[in-house]
Amino acid sequence: MSSAINLGMREKLIFEYSRPGRGARAQWPAASTPAVPATLRRQRRPQLPEVSELDVVRHYTRLSQLNFSIDTHFYPLGSCTMKYNPKACNAAALLPEFAGRHPLASVAAGQGFLACLYELQEMLKAVTGMRAVALSPLAGAHGEFAGVAMMRAYHRSRGQLLRNEIIVPQAAHGTNPATASMCGCVAREVAVGPDGDVDLDTLRAAVGPATAGIMLTNPSTLGVFERRIEEVARIVHAAGGLLYYDGANLNAILGKVRPGDMAFDAIHMNLHKTFSTPHGGGGPGAGAVGVSARLQPFLPVPIVAREGGTEEAAGSQYRWLTERDLPQSIGRLASFAGNAGVLLRAYVYMRMLGRDGMRRVGEYATLNANYLAKLLTQIGYEAAYPQRRASHEFIITLRRQAQELGVTAMDVAKRLLDLGFHAPTTYFPQLVSECLLIEPTETESKQTLDAFAAAMAQILREAAQEPELLRRAPHTLPVRRLDDVRAAREPDLIYKSDAR
Amino acid sequence: MPFIPHTDQDVSEMLGLIGAPSIEALFDEIPAALRVASLDEVPEALNEMEVMQLMQARARQDGRPLCFIGAGAYEHHIPAAVWSTISRGEFYSAYTPYQAEASQGTLQSIYEYQSMMASLTGMEVCNASLYDGATALAEAVLMAVRANRKSSSARILLPASLHPHYRAVALTTAGNQGVKFELLPYERGQGHTARETLDAFAGQDITALVIQQPNFFGVFEDVDALTNFAHAQGALVIAVVNPTSLALLKPPGAWGDKGANIVVGDGQPLGCPLSSGGPYFGFMSTRMEHVRQMPGRLVGRTVDLDGRPGFTLTLQAREQHIRRAKATSNICTNQGLLMLAGTVYMALLGAEGLERVAALSMQRTEQLAHVLTGIPGVRRLFGRAGFHEIVLGLERPAAPVLAHLSKRGIEGGLDLADYYPELGPALLVCATETKTLADIDCYGRELREVLHAARAA
Numbered sequence: 014m015s016s017a018i019n020l021g022m023r024e025k026l027i028f029e030y031s032r033p034g035r036g037a038r039a040q041w042p043a044a045s046t047p048a049v050p051a052t053l054r055r056q057r058r059p060q061l062p063e064v065s066e067l068d069v070v071r072h073y074t075r076l077s078q079l080n081f082s083i084d085t086h087f088y089p090l091g092s093c094t095m096k097y098n099p100k101a102c103n104a105a106a107l108l109p110e111f112a113g114r115h116p117l118a119s120v121a122a123g124q125g126f127l128a129c130l131y132e133l134q135e136m137l138k139a140v141t142g143m144r145a146v147a148l149s150p151l152a153g154a155h156g157e158f159a160g161v162a163m164m165r166a167y168h169r170s171r172g173q174l175l176r177n178e179i180i181v182p183q184a185a186h187g188t189n190p191a192t193a194s195m196c197g198c199v200a201r202e203v204a205v206g207p208d209g210d211v212d213l214d215t216l217r218a219a220v221g222p223a224t225a226g227i228m229l230t231n232p233s234t235l236g237v238f239e240r241r242i243e244e245v246a247r248i249v250h251a252a253g254g255l256l257y258y259d260g261a262n263l264n265a266i267l268g269k270v271r272p273g274d275m276a277f278d279a280i281h282m283n284l285h286k287t288f289s290t291p292h293g294g295g296g297p298g299a300g301a302v303g304v305s306a307r308l309q310p311f312l313p314v315p316i317v318a319r320e321g322g323t324e325e326a327a328g329s330q331y332r333w334l335t336e337r338d339l340p341q342s343i344g345r346l347a348s349f350a351g352n353a354g355v356l357l358r359a360y361v362y363m364r365m366l367g368r369d370g371m372r373r374v375g376e377y378a379t380l381n382a383n384y385l386a387k388l389l390t391q392i393g394y395e396a397a398y399p400q401r402r403a404s405h406e407f408i409i410t411l412r413r414q415a416q417e418l419g420v421t422a423m424d425v426a427k428r429l430l431d432l433g434f435h436a437p438t439t440y441f442p443q444l445v446s447e448c449l450l451i452e453p454t455e456t457e458s459k460q461t462l463d464a465f466a467a468a469m470a471q472i473l474r475e476a477a478q479e480p481e482l483l484r485r486a487p488h489t490l491p492v493r494r495l496d497d498v499r500a501a502r503e504p505d506l507i508y509k510s511d512a513r
Numbered sequence: 514m515p516f517i518p519h520t521d522q523d524v525s526e527m528l529g530l531i532g533a534p535s536i537e538a539l540f541d542e543i544p545a546a547l548r549v550a551s552l553d554e555v556p557e558a559l560n561e562m563e564v565m566q567l568m569q570a571r572a573r574q575d576g577r578p579l580c581f582i583g584a585g586a587y588e589h590h591i592p593a594a595v596w597s598t599i600s601r602g603e604f605y606s607a608y609t610p611y612q613a614e615a616s617q618g619t620l621q622s623i624y625e626y627q628s629m630m631a632s633l634t635g636m637e638v639c640n641a642s643l644y645d646g647a648t649a650l651a652e653a654v655l656m657a658v659r660a661n662r663k664s665s666s667a668r669i670l671l672p673a674s675l676h677p678h679y680r681a682v683a684l685t686t687a688g689n690q691g692v693k694f695e696l697l698p699y700e701r702g703q704g705h706t707a708r709e710t711l712d713a714f715a716g717q718d719i720t721a722l723v724i725q726q727p728n729f730f731g732v733f734e735d736v737d738a739l740t741n742f743a744h745a746q747g748a749l750v751i752a753v754v755n756p757t758s759l760a761l762l763k764p765p766g767a768w769g770d771k772g773a774n775i776v777v778g779d780g781q782p783l784g785c786p787l788s789s790g791g792p793y794f795g796f797m798s799t800r801m802e803h804v805r806q807m808p809g810r811l812v813g814r815t816v817d818l819d820g821r822p823g824f825t826l827t828l829q830a831r832e833q834h835i836r837r838a839k840a841t842s843n844i845c846t847n848q849g850l851l852m853l854a855g856t857v858y859m860a861l862l863g864a865e866g867l868e869r870v871a872a873l874s875m876q877r878t879e880q881l882a883h884v885l886t887g888i889p890g891v892r893r894l895f896g897r898a899g900f901h902e903i904v905l906g907l908e909r910p911a912a913p914v915l916a917h918l919s920k921r922g923i924e925g926g927l928d929l930a931d932y933y934p935e936l937g938p939a940l941l942v943c944a945t946e947t948k949t950l951a952d953i954d955c956y957g958r959e960l961r962e963v964l965h966a967a968r969a970a
Contacts, residue, residue, distance in 0.1 A: 023821075024618075027625050027860050040592045041866045042946045047875035049761050050898055053733055056767070058864040059759070060632040069860045070594050073853075077603035079618035084602025086615075097516055098606050101561045107596070107786070110572035115582045116790030117927050119919045122578050125571030126789055139554035151644040151791065152846035154833070162689060191833035191843035195655075197689040200838040238542050269540055270547050285846065289516075293850025294619035295609040295641065295810065297792035313685070344685035348585055348647035348678050348779060349790025361568065365515050367558025372549075376536045377517045383539055384527040402542050430615050435608075441834075458518040459527055485818070490614040492823035500815035500827040504804070506638045508628040 022491050024075045028060070028508050030068045037066035060510065079491050080294070081435045087461050089385075091406045091438035091450025092186070092234060094264045094286035099365065102290065102358035111357060116349035120332050126353070127331035131317045133360040134301075140371055141263075141280060142273025143303030147312040149351035153261060156281025156300025157192040157228070162343045163279055163304065163311040164226045164255045165196060170311075170341065173253070180219055180227040180254070182211050184235055184442035186261060189228040198225055205444060209237040209398050211245060220252035230259040231275065232266070232404035234442045235397070236382075236450065246276035255279065255308070263287045264454070265379060265405035268372030278305045287374070288359035299355040310341040315350050377455035378405035381462060385453050388466040393473055397445045406452035408445050415447045420476040422447040424483040427494065428475070431487045432468040515558060579952055580924040581881070583902045583943025584729070585646060585676050586790065587782045589757070589870060590947055595784045595857045599850055609810075609849070613825040619849070620824035623812040626856040633759050633859075634752075634776040635766020636798035640809035642852040643844065646753070646779025647679040649795030650723065651686035652808045652842055653751045653775045656799075657721035658692060659841070660774070660806040663747045666718040667692045670743075672706040674699040674728035675753065677932045704732035704895030704904065711742050719746055724773070725753040726762065730941065731878070731902025732895055733762075740769030749774040756796070756855075757782040757874065758900050760867035775799045784858030785851050794848035794855060805831060808842030870946050874901040877944035877953065884957035885942070890964055894939060901945060904929065907938040909967060915940075917963040923956055 064072075081088065088095035106112070114126060134146040150156040161179060168176040178201050179193035190200035203219050204212045211229075227249050231239045239245065249256055258272040258280035264287045272280045284290050284299040292298075304312060315333040333350070336342050366374065386407040390396050397408035411422045426436035426449065438450040453462055475482050487493065519527075524536070533539055540548075559567065580588060599605065603618060610616030610623075623641045630639040643649040658667050669687075671680055671694050684694060695714075700707050705728065722743040726734050736752075743750045752765035752773035765773035781793035799807055805828065813827035833840040862870065878901040885891050890908040907914065911928040918925040926942035933939065944953060 024621065026621070028628070036863050036865060037592070037594075037861045038866075040590075040861050042590070042869050042873045044869055045872045045876040047761070047872045047879070048898070049875075050733065052737065053763055055759070055761055055763050058868075059629070059764070061629055061859050061862070061864045061867065063863050063865075064860060066592075066594055066861060069857060070598060072860075073598045073622065073857055074601065076618035076622055077598070077601045079616075079621070080603040080607045081612070081615040082603045083606035088608065090608055093608055095606075095608060099516060099561075101565060103600065103605070105565060105568040106788070108568060108572040110575045110577055111568075112786035112788050113577055113580075113588070114575060114789045115580050115588070115787050115924060116586050117582050117584055118578065118580065118789075118924045119915065121916070121919050122924060123575055123789070125574035128571060129568075136555050139552055142549075151648065151848075152844070154843040154845045155644060155648070158686070158843060162685070165689065187833040187835070187837045187840070188843050188845050190838035191836075191840040194838045194840070195686075195689070195843045197691060240542055240544070243544065243547070266543075268552060269549055270543055271549055274547050274549070283846075291605045291850065292608045292846075293848075294604055294607045294616070294622075294853065295849025296847040297794075297849070297851060298846035345678060345681040346648070346685055347682065347791070348645045348676075348793070352791035353789035354786070354792050357568075361564055364556065364559050364564050364567070365561065367515075368552045368555040370515050370558050371552055371555055373514055373517055376539075377514075377519060379539045380519075380524070380527055380531075380536050383531050383533070387531050402539060426612070427614065430612065435615060436612050456516050456518070459523040487614050491617045492614055492821065493817040493819055495613050495817050495823045495825045496815045497825055497827065500813040500825050501830075504638075504801075504811075504827060505814040506624075506627055506804075506811060506827075507631045508624070 022079060024072065026508055027062045027064065027072050028510060030064045030072065031062040033063060035063045035065055037069060039066065086433065086435050087457060087465055088435040089437050089451050089453050090435060091452040092261055094452060094454055096289055096454035097456040098289050098291045099362060102361040105361045106354045106357040124331055127317050129357055129360045131319050131331055133356055134317060136363050137282060137301055137303060140267060141303045142271030143280060144306045145309045145312060146301055146303045147316045148301045148356055149313050149347050150281065150300035150302055151347055151352050152296060152298035153281055153283040153300045154188040154192060155346065156302045157188055158195055159302045159313050159346055160257045160279035160281055161192050161196040161198060163308045166311045166343050167308055168225060175223055176225040178223045179225055184233060184444045185228060186234060186259060189259060209233065209235040209401055210239055210241055213241060213244060216245065216248055220249060220254060224252050224254035226255035226257055228257040228259055230262050232262050236404050236407040237398055237401040238404055242275050261286065265375060267375040269375040278308055284355060284359040289362045290355045290358040297352050297355050299352045310339060311343050312339060313344065313346045314339055314342045374455055381453040381455060381457060382407055385451065385462045389469055392466060392470045397448060406450055408448050408450050410445050411447040414476055418476050418480050420480050420483050422449050424486060425472055428472050428483045428486040429468060431489050434465055434468055578922050578924045581926050581942045581944060581956060582924050584927045584941055585779060586787050587945055588787055588947050589782050589945055591784050591786060592861050594861060595854050598857050599853045604853060605850065610826060617824060620812050622853055622856055624814060624824050626852055627812060629856065629859045630796055631798050633756060634798045635764030635772065636776055637801045638804050639796060639798035640807055640811055642847040642849060643795035643797055643809055644848060645791060645793045645795045647682035649777035649797050650679045650753055651683045653777045653797060654683055654687045654692060655690065656775060656806050656808065657749045657751060660803045661720050661749050664718050664720040666720055668719050669694050670697055670719060670722045672697045672699065674704065674706055674730055675723060675725045676729045703897045704730040705734050705897055708735055708738040708742060719748040721749040721751050723751045723753060727755065727758060727900035730895055730904050731899040732897045733899055736768040740773060744771055752776045754778045755782060756780055757867065757871050760864065760871045774803065780855045783855035785854055792848055792851050794851040806841060808844055809847060873946040877946060877948050878903060880950065881942060881944040881953050884953050885960060888961045888964060894936060902941060902943040905940045905942060907940065909938055911938050911940050914963055918959060921959050923959055
């Protein structure tokens with residue numbers, strides 16, 4: 014595999030291309046002079062660049078070339094499920110009728126769109142084993158918020174006003190405790206045992222009359238399946254709490270095990286992970302939520318319902334359910350009905366995979382992770398949980414290399430960039446020192462995994478022979494390691510031209 | 514196998530190395546009783562051609578009506594260069610730029626976005642997007658509670674003229690943290706929030722006042738007077754604005770004597786398709802004094818080992834992956850790609866282009882108002898000046914009128930009956946630069962016929 018593509022390439026700021034009087038005039042509508050009251054009128058124009066259309070296209074195309082992406086590089090970022098995003102999903106979502114449809118347009122002019130959303134809800138119910146699904150949360154953390162808010166609403170509806178503790182395992186995603194706070198709850202951590210499973214004695218001691226619920230990822234963030242999940246569910250339910258499933262790792266078990274069958278009461282699904290909608294350099298996502306029967310009345314609105322006829326052909330009608338239909342709903346979470354364009358992309362992906370494809374996702378994601386884990390341990394890397402099966406991802410630890418050679422997980426990650434691979438997730442979960450969390454996903458071939466392992470083998474040799482090469486990596490990218498301390502101490506967050 | 518590249522030989526070699534007899538064996542740690550029996554409810558796979566045929570048929574079913582609805586989502590022309598640029602795989606399929614050296618393209622574009630949006634809103638700093646306008650307001654409310662150290666009440670004043678969905682989302686989100694909301698009535702016949710309505714709160718502990726400009730009715734608020742009053746009471750001012758309108762209107766940073774403290778809104782008008790409600794992007798800008806209370810990602814310019822400039826995520830001690838339960842918000846994934854659409858859109862339009870879009874939208878709405886109020890039984894409900902939306906009063910319920918218009922291929926506006934029943938039959942309508950005079954006349958003709966038929970019936 015070639016090294017990085019953009020050696021030394023740099024690109025000016027768009028503002029530095031600006032020349033007074035220049036502009037992309039084909040984009041300007043006719044001039045007009047509306048009557049804005051004088052006291053409300055803007056006095057000084059905003060500092061937007063004055064550039065030609067070619068300037069803009071060339072500039073942002075060049076910027077794009079400074080990025081690693083799934084389309085250009087293997088991107089084994091643990092916990093993020095960076096799998097191929099099929100192009101058809103984007104093309105379908107951008108069909109002019111879908112792209113141009115107003116969120117408040119009549120349902121009569123949206124039956125085709127609503128049919129897609131309804132069927133998406135049904136498919137998500139099927140693969141998760143939940144009773145009902147709502148699509149409006151806009152990302153994973155937003156789905157978490159919906160889930161915990163529903164759990165609180167459920168307890169309140171039963172007069173249990175004091176249940177405000179959310180239990181999270183030590184190794185949980187940061188969004189879990191942050192969500193608990195956002196919902197006015199208190200996060201309470203429980204320990205994880207040396208085998209990677211939740212310590213049941215600590216859990217038994219943690220639950221009680223204040224327990225609102227527990228938030229779990231399964232497989233956990235340690236890359237292993239929580240084997241005693243049924244016992245965890247019994248303990249939490251017996252204490253009057255509910256179980257929340259963080260769907261970040263759903264890709265591992267898609268088609269193999271369902272959160273509903275593991276007795277979870279609420280879940281969110283990251284459609285931008287498991288169902289392959291793009292990450293877009295930070296977003297958008299979609300964080301659909303699913304619930305068990307007891308939480309169904311509290312789902313966020315709106316939700317798509319089908320009425321009058323059970324078959325598509327029988328003249329069925331789709332409509333939005335609102336708070337009138339669900340008076341106990343936690344309410345509205347977004348300006349409109351959610352990231353509809355993302356939902357359409359996920360729908361198209363699921364239709365192309367079909368029933369058998371769902372199962373293959375979990376199977377081949379797991380095959381790739383176990384294969385790569387084996388390759389890396391054969392090379393000489395240390396697995397954090399060698400006695401366990403990997404799920405769709407696994408952790409290696411560089412604690413030995415850090416101690417003996419002074420080479421850290423971050424050094425390995427940066428050197429990988431030089432060798433043409435995006436780095437795995439670094440230093441998460443914090444429970445394992447000097448760790449790399451590696452998730453290959455099912456869309457990568459054996460040959461790509463072999464090439465990655467070869468690069469990792471080279472790095473291990475370099476660690477022993479020329480550790481300085483690693484400590485100062487990357488060497489071939491547009492920039493070298495950045496001064497994060499200076500970035501935070503002397504924040505330079507917006508461009509200021511001299512003229513200003 | 515769709516999107517799975519493995520050959521049979523690959524699989525057998527891989528299993529051989531792992532030392533497992535089958536893929537199934539890799540799931541042997543999962544209790545057998547939990548394994549999925551069937552997925553019968555999921556249909557069989559379609560190939561790409563079949564799925565595109567299905568999607569095209571469903572799209573045709575919905576058609577492309579002539580749309581005069583605004584209410585927080587606006588149809589503007591989107592330059593072809595916007596989506597051709599942001600659909601590039603290097604942007605589209607990249608992750609959050611945690612590995613800065615491998616993400617300079619995304620990071621630099623965010624820095625440019627922060628600069629443009631801070632300037633457009635008249636603020637000093639802008640984050641790298643929130644989910645949408647309504648959630649941005651909810652986050653601003655929580656931020657105000659943290660930032661206003663003089664206030665301990667967590668009381669927020671919301672005008673009734675604020676977008677009702679924004680109000681609802683603020684309640685859903687902030688209600689769980691004990692924030693209390695008070696509703697400010699609007700002036701009947703004018704549609705704005707009179708400064709005098711605030712007198713009832715004089716001398717009280719108020720955390721923040723929310724001001725939407727233009728408000729939900731499209732009407733201009735007295736932003737200077739409202740801002741000054743709030744500041745005199747020790748309250749912060751949260752501005753909710755339409756970014757297009759800011760090309761013409763005084764930016765929130767210049768409201769009153771001291772300017773608004775936090776500015777939020779929906780970036781959708783800047784290059785994002787309507788797409789039934791999303792993905793859009795929420796924006797939030799503020800002053801440096803509040804930056805550590807701000808949620809969401811921030812990009813800063815710094816230098817690398819060789820002293821050359823580069824970009825990186827910064828001030829991350831506010832965020833969930835560092836601070837966990839003590840973070841300013843639980844937000845992680847944001848709306849990055851749409852923020853990029855907004856950036857490319859603003860770069861293409863420039864200040865003059867954006868000004869023209871705003872001005873022509875205002876003019877088209879005035880022309881629409883002129884044509885529609887020429888129809889018997891249609892009148893303007895508010896006399897006050899506004900941006901590119903107006904409220905029309907009808908003599909009979911709006912719902913059946915809209916249903917008839919819909920059959921004629923026109924989405925005629927938003928029925929306000931559920932939101933503001935006190936107005937009587939009323940429609941919120943909008944025209945932007947995308948509407949021609951012929952479109953406006955067409956709407957006028959059809960509405961005249963529908964109302965005429967209704968009277969005759």
